[in-house]
Amino acid sequence: MEDCIFCKIVNKEIPSTTEYEDEQFLAFHDIHPKSPLHLLLVPKKHIHSVDHLEFQDRDLMGDLVLTAQKIAKGRGLRGYQLHINVGRDGGQVVDHLHMHLQANI
Numbered sequence: 093m094e095d096c097i098f099c100k101i102v103n104k105e106i107p108s109t110t111e112y113e114d115e116q117f118l119a120f121h122d123i124h125p126k127s128p129l130h131l132l133l134v135p136k137k138h139i140h141s142v143d144h145l146e147f148q149d150r151d152l153m154g155d156l157v158l159t160a161q162k163i164a165k166g167r168g169l170r171g172y173q174l175h176i177n178v179g180r181d182g183g184q185v186v187d188h189l190h191m192h193l194q195a196n197i
């Protein structure tokens with residue numbers, strides 16, 4: 093997706109503060125953090141939103157949550173928030189599926 097800002101971050105065409113990376117996912121710090129820890133976890137595959145998920149994406153979404161758990165455990169977080177905005181009316185601004193991982197540390 094040529095004009096997708098998160099695809100550009102995944103492809104290192106624009107910089108981000110990388111927290112975690114593997115074959116499927118990239119996690120980086122939100123540029124406008126709304127809590128002391130505010131990460132964005134994105135699949136490297138471009139998917140517009142949760143509303144655009146297909147049946148074959150179910151493993152990816154399971155892995156997304158487990159990767160968030162892994163990042164949280166790695167940081168020793170005792171509690172955190174995970175949320176996904178879906179669609180403009182759901183607060184989604186960037187049209188590349190992403191999960192916010194936030195903590196008050």
Ligand code: AMP
Nearest residue numbers: 097108121122123124177183184185186
């Ligand atoms: P959402 O409202 O769920 O679409 O969240 C999009 C998030 O992406 C917002 O919290 C923005 O602050 C964040 N964001 C936008 N551009 C960048 C960027 N270049 N690097 C890091 N975070 C970004």
Ligand code: ZN
Nearest residue numbers: 096099138188
């Ligand atoms: Zn994208």
